[in-house]
Amino acid sequence: MRRVYLDHSATTPVDLEVAALMMTYYTEKYGNPSSVHSFGREAKQALEEARKQVAELIGANPSEVTFTSGGTEADNLAILGTAEAQRKKGKHIITSCIEHHAVLETCEYLEKNGFDLTVIPADEEGILSVEDVRKAIRPDTILISVMHANNEVGSIQPVAEIGKLAKEHGITFHVDAVQSLGKIPIDVNEMNVDLLTVSSHKIYGPKGVGALYIRKGVRVVPLVHGGGQEKKRRSGTENTPGIIGFGKACQLAGQRMAEDAEHHTKLRDKLINGILQSIDHVKVNGPMGDKRLPNNVNVSIRFVEGESLLLSLDMLGISASSGSACTSGSLDPSHVLLAMGLVHEIAHGSLRFTLGRQNTEEEIDYLLVQLPKIVERLRMMSPLYDQVMHAKQAQ
Amino acid sequence: MYTEKVMDHFTNPRNVGEIENPDGVGEVGNAKCGDIMRIYLDVEGDIIKDVKFKTFGCGAAVATSSMVTEMVKGKTLAEAMVISNAAVAEALGGLPPAKMHCSNLAADALHAAIVNYREKQEKKE
Numbered sequence: 001m002r003r004v005y006l007d008h009s010a011t012t013p014v015d016l017e018v019a020a021l022m023m024t025y026y027t028e029k030y031g032n033p034s035s036v037h038s039f040g041r042e043a044k045q046a047l048e049e050a051r052k053q054v055a056e057l058i059g060a061n062p063s064e065v066t067f068t069s070g071g072t073e074a075d076n077l078a079i080l081g082t083a084e085a086q087r088k089k090g091k092h093i094i095t096s097c098i099e100h101h102a103v104l105e106t107c108e109y110l111e112k113n114g115f116d117l118t119v120i121p122a123d124e125e126g127i128l129s130v131e132d133v134r135k136a137i138r139p140d141t142i143l144i145s146v147m148h149a150n151n152e153v154g155s156i157q158p159v160a161e162i163g164k165l166a167k168e169h170g171i172t173f174h175v176d177a178v179q180s181l182g183k184i185p186i187d188v189n190e191m192n193v194d195l196l197t198v199s200s201h202k203i204y205g206p207k208g209v210g211a212l213y214i215r216k217g218v219r220v221v222p223l224v225h226g227g228g229q230e231k232k233r234r235s236g237t238e239n240t241p242g243i244i245g246f247g248k249a250c251q252l253a254g255q256r257m258a259e260d261a262e263h264h265t266k267l268r269d270k271l272i273n274g275i276l277q278s279i280d281h282v283k284v285n286g287p288m289g290d291k292r293l294p295n296n297v298n299v300s301i302r303f304v305e306g307e308s309l310l311l312s313l314d315m316l317g318i319s320a321s322s323g324s325a326c327t328s329g330s331l332d333p334s335h336v337l338l339a340m341g342l343v344h345e346i347a348h349g350s351l352r353f354t355l356g357r358q359n360t361e362e363e364i365d366y367l368l369v370q371l372p373k374i375v376e377r378l379r380m381m382s383p384l385y386d387q388v389m390h391a392k393q394a395q
Numbered sequence: 396m397y398t399e400k401v402m403d404h405f406t407n408p409r410n411v412g413e414i415e416n417p418d419g420v421g422e423v424g425n426a427k428c429g430d431i432m433r434i435y436l437d438v439e440g441d442i443i444k445d446v447k448f449k450t451f452g453c454g455a456a457v458a459t460s461s462m463v464t465e466m467v468k469g470k471t472l473a474e475a476m477v478i479s480n481a482a483v484a485e486a487l488g489g490l491p492p493a494k495m496h497c498s499n500l501a502a503d504a505l506h507a508a509i510v511n512y513r514e515k516q517e518k519k520e
Contacts, residue, residue, distance in 0.1 A: 305451055311454045325428070382450070
């Protein structure tokens with residue numbers, strides 16, 4: 001059966017060049033970077049090359065990059081590590097209602113353990129207000145943590161302005177850039193970022209690798225203690241093949257960013273316009289144009305439920321995701337869509353398509369032929385659609 | 396995550412639609428939680444002569460609705476009243492644990508339709 005993958009914000013395939021390079025470090029250059037012998041040295045050298053490649057993509061100095069097991073660990077290290085380092089200075093943390101669970105749950109964990117948390121709202125497009133952050137700042141605020149771009153609706157946040165505000169108040173500023181890395185330019189200095197989370201598997205690198213940028217002079221207490229790797233910030237033998245793959249993926253992402261963005265934007269706009277033209281009672285979630293990640297499409301299709309849509313698409317080989325309760329693992333639909341003011345019923349009917357390098361216009365055409373048929377079938381089954389249908393019949 | 400039988404009932408649901416002037420209608424769930432099931436009954440004597448459903452919800456919600464209609468067609472009202480949500484899930488070869496509570500309401504919708512039918516009958520008498 002034909003398969004069309006449109007879930008690149010969940011994960012991406014590993015680039016073949018990246019995979020080939022990694023294989024060398026599994027089977028031939030398998031040394032432990034901490035070893036003094038030649039095997040160790042060649043691994044160490046490649047590790048440091050990867051650090052440079054990651055640093056270059058975010059405008060950082062290589063010495064400011066700490067490798068982790070992924071985005072979630074980097075978020076935990078940033079938030080818990082800052083809280084621990086500055087708990088004598090203050091116990092107030094600011095974050096937003098549209099953050100990834102890796103940030104929200106970590107902040108909520110701290111709240112249960114004696115910290116104060118302010119969660120700022122988002123507007124109906126899923127964008128945060130700098131003014132809301134300003135109002136939330138207190139003398140005892142030690143950390144502001146917001147995402148660069150939202151994983152569900154692709155909304156790009158005013159991080160540079162929030163960073164400026166944090167800097168003026170001497171507050172540590174953390175940005176989760178997992179979704180924006182490689183998609184839009186990142187410069188930790190222009191954005192006034194102190195801590196920045198990035199992940200490998202969203203940019204055609206392997207899973208299980210990420211990094212935390214830690215600005216020189218910013219103190220973060222480690223979560224993992226042991227052999228003192230990563231300048232004691234993250235002990236444990238480095239995942240050398242994974243890190244080297246991540247480095248290579250960053251290099252490729254940097255080289256291809258403009259080309260990728262153009263390709264994604266073209267497909268994104270074709271898909272959004274195509275859905276709006278072929279299906280009625282549809283709402284686009286998130287901003288349009290430049291404030292949206294080039295590869296994100298998120299729509300709510302009224303009177304039908306997200307998991308039913310996903311199952312139906314999957315039977316035709318099309319892979320997408322949804323913010324419905326059934327796919328969130330709880331009884332509530334996506335916290336991001338609810339925070340944007342969507343009512344439950346409409347949030348349950350959301351569909352996310354996230355584009356990648358290998359997607360083609362022809363694949364979008366295939367989706368645009370299939371999706372209206374699926375929606376029609378599910379709507380005919382839906383008691384919520386009765387009124388609309390009866391009104392149509394009356395005409 | 397779903398059994399083949401669930402996917403079969405989701406893909407080719409039995410008895411979808413409405414019955415014009417039904418003898419009984421039952422609806423459970425709400426849009427907030429993401430599942431609404433409505434069941435229509437056509438009753439002759441004590442027998443469920445025809446049954447149809449309309450459902451807004453996930454794969455399990457559609458499949459359980461379809462399954463329950465198949466289970467009760469031609470049965471007596473008394474037989475239909477004792478069919479439980481658990482029995483519907485079992486007839487489908489089981490449901491994922493998370494779905495047992497939120498989307499397994501088809502028997503409740505059926506019972507609501509029977510109650511509605513009985514209420515209507517009482518009014519007539």
